[in-house]
Amino acid sequence: MLQRIRVAALAIALGAGALVLVPTAATAAADPVITRVEINPGPPVDVTNGAVTATFSFATKGADKAELQLKPPGDISVGKPVDLTSAKNGDWTKWTGTKSFDSSSTGTWSWLAIAGGASRGGTFEVVAKKVLDTKIVDFDAGPDFVDRGDLVKVSGRLLADGKGYGAQSVAITFRARGADAYREITKVTTGADGSFSATVRARETGWWRAEFAATSGAKGSVSDADRVDVRRGDRSSRIAGFDARPEPVDKGDRLTFTGALQVEGRDGVAGERVSIFFRAGGSQRWEYVTSDVTGRDGRFWASATAQTSGWWRAEYSGTRGVRGSVSGADWVEVTQPAPAPAKADTRLIKFNAYPEPVKRGKYVKVAGKLQIDDEGSWAGYSGKVALYFKRAGSHKWEYVKTTRSSESGRLYTKVKAWNSGSWRFVFAGDEDAYGDTSRSDYVRVKR
Template sequence: MPVKPAKRTAFALVAASVALSVALTATPALADPASPLGIGVARTVDSQRGTFTVPVWTDASGAAVTSVQAVIRDTDGSAVGDPLTLQQSGDVWAVASDAPLKLTEDGGSVPHLGRYAIDVTATDDQGDTVTRSGAGTLDFTLRPDFTGAGEGTGPWGQNTLVLSPSTLDKDHRATGADDHLVGIQPGSGDLVPIAGRTVAVTRSSQSDVNSYLLGPDAASATTGADGRFTTGPLQADGSVALTAEFSENSDEVHGSAILTGYPTYSQTTGYLTAGANLKRAAPGQKVTISGYVRSGTSATSPGIAGAHVTVSPNGYAPSGQPGEVTVTTDAAGHFSGVVTAAPDAMSGWSAALADRFVTGDKANGSVVVPEYSSFVNLKSTLAATGKVTVKGRIVATYARNSAIYHGQVVHLEYSKDGSTGWKDLGTTTQGADSSSFSITKWGYVDGYYRVHHFISDELAASYSTPVRLNRTNTNVYSISATPAKVSKGATVTVKGTLKEYKNGSWKAYAGQKVYLYFQKKGSTSWTYITSGKTGSNGAAKLKGKATKDGYWLIQYFGDSKHFNSDGVKDYVDVR
């Protein structure tokens, strides 16, 4: 697309010398410290680099700053134009917004793009004057931007990167950036081309198709004399966006630009037919699912080439489950994918379009597999409270996605050594119309746990692999709240010593956060009061205000390796 109108398509550029570059990036010289006048750092206004602001103040009582002037200095230290009279704007003084600095070719006094030193002189109504040489640097450079498409073209009404082609279909599945890189010129605001620069363009992640089918996800291009850049095509079979980025820090251009473009899509209805080469397969056996995607509903209708199809060893594809594979149709619309027989005798295999440009119904069928039971997705935890929770699924081993009638009973069992003396801790029943279950029972300090399903009409017996779970015991000893009898509103001091059971004995547990709780007499709930840390000897001392009769307790909440602490609460009588 053409560049937005500008007064001119070229600009002057004078390279700064290394010496000046060092001078301009050095710390600005401070004003006279004996003066009540203060001058801060002058900073370029990035949205309009023909202006800058500088804070100026006076510490003299009753005094006021009456005028602020600035001198812009070129690479050789000479003044650029006449001194500038700055205007006050709140807490800062600035170049007038309606009279920004401009290049000489725009009728201004600045000879070229680049960075200029700023000297600032301030005067107050007491006759004080102070000058700060090198108060800052005027960043009189181009601010980069992409021209993009007009306002309101993006999904949220914003300016967007121009793509070519902008509309994609089943025969045109790739697009590239075709836009212009320009610089916003200080003062005039003109847009000028930025030539000879590299622009990077990246494609967002795909949501509709496996990324390995799409090739590279990034490209780059160099801008021409008019600032235009055109990347090679990037495949865009999924719901994608292309984002262009550019960044530079030089005496000509300073800043970053980023813009995103969104292709539109045109869809075609396809007719998918498929079949499996086997009716029965052993677990792990390879099954070939093949068929056609056509533009009509008969066997002689033309095939659709390049369409993506996901074949799966279950009936719910595409679902992202293990074992799925995405393939592409050939010139005749034919596809073939090999999957491993999944243990799912009820839903079997499926083939479904996974294409941004082609839509249609899926095909499926069954592959019968003998059903054994097993536990999957197990997660066993021993909480700091002492309770063991095991969550997971009980499934038909060779039909994991088949519906399992609810009512399957799962036992939680414990063994000290993991092989003998298994003890039944309790049971649960899988959820209605679901193979998932969760069981929570009181556990032990250390030992092995497994879940056990006894034989039923639908599933055979099965055990899970034993899992060892353990934590370290903790206890807060000698909890004492003093004084035992206090007046209402008085402070109660509660002491206790936190210990952990390690290597056969109780040892002080230092540096741990503990909490003070209060339980009103006759109540079953606890109220948090304060917290603190145990000392090197495990001791803790916490304080609270006594307002009612009740019990005081120091509590430690375990971590991933420790149980919550035990402890004996102490009673205080409030008068």
């Protein structure tokens, strides 16, 4: 009413002909509304384990059409559109599209949602984590023979990309003889250097191994299997191939004693002590001289100085579940050595074992040079030289083979490598020259 009065008054004041009615301006159409784009899964989109299809979705209000563009990392061009499907819900429309990503798609991507005159953008990451290669090495379960219910120690080392992999869970599994599958017995956690060990109780004969399950950052791996025999009663043993040599031998020279300990059902038994006894000619008393612990194949090696002629034999006292045994006796005649002629000093130089590391089963090449003291100067010398090997963790040097140096003293041979350890040449000397031992050279064997 008041407004009409004001208009009428204005019309009277301006005159009837001067009144102009101006219509109210229509309200301008509002810009479309766009929600933020949702990405599932992620972000970041993880393609570590293979290609991933991500779903992109957003909603608009006040627009009948919409577009979603994706731009790869480092691309400065306009993004590529994604095929969208729509679903109406009242005044809102939901838009959905998919895109597949793989390991070649890593980096920061850009997205841009467009509806009418409005747009909204953002970024997301596509990532691929480094997956480590793992390997379980040096796995061992022992001792190899136990009585039912005895404890067995299992140990090994978990490596990731060749280095110790610490703070990881490793399963100790067992497969009984005659069974088809391994079953988990216990779990252990690796130390800082990847090493692990556990004590388990042996109930039946079978194979033990360690298993590392794959994680998001590392591949899985399984160790070699190691058999442990569970004994039900005492087994017989025997010492095979016992030999004392050389025969005859000069007084004061070294005798070596070799053989193998065998237990019923197995060719060789490791970790058992074998003693060497001597009985002089004309005596009835056997006397202890030295001993050695058998290696993985049951073999033993010992030495002693020859003093007088007599009989030598090896004795095994047995252990729980295994009866002891005695080898046959071996007669060695000891002779008085002839006066030693003047000898010259020798030296083994430039010793090298290579390549390092070497793949298991491939050849290790060993080179060096044998020289003799020739009136104050060193010259090449031709002689028989023995190659010895000492496994990693062992204190015993084992004979491998004999080779001969050339007239210039050059030495070269090769052997297949099965275990990591140290190599060296030994020249025992001859009637003209004293012996010498080269430096040792360690070679790591990788699987």
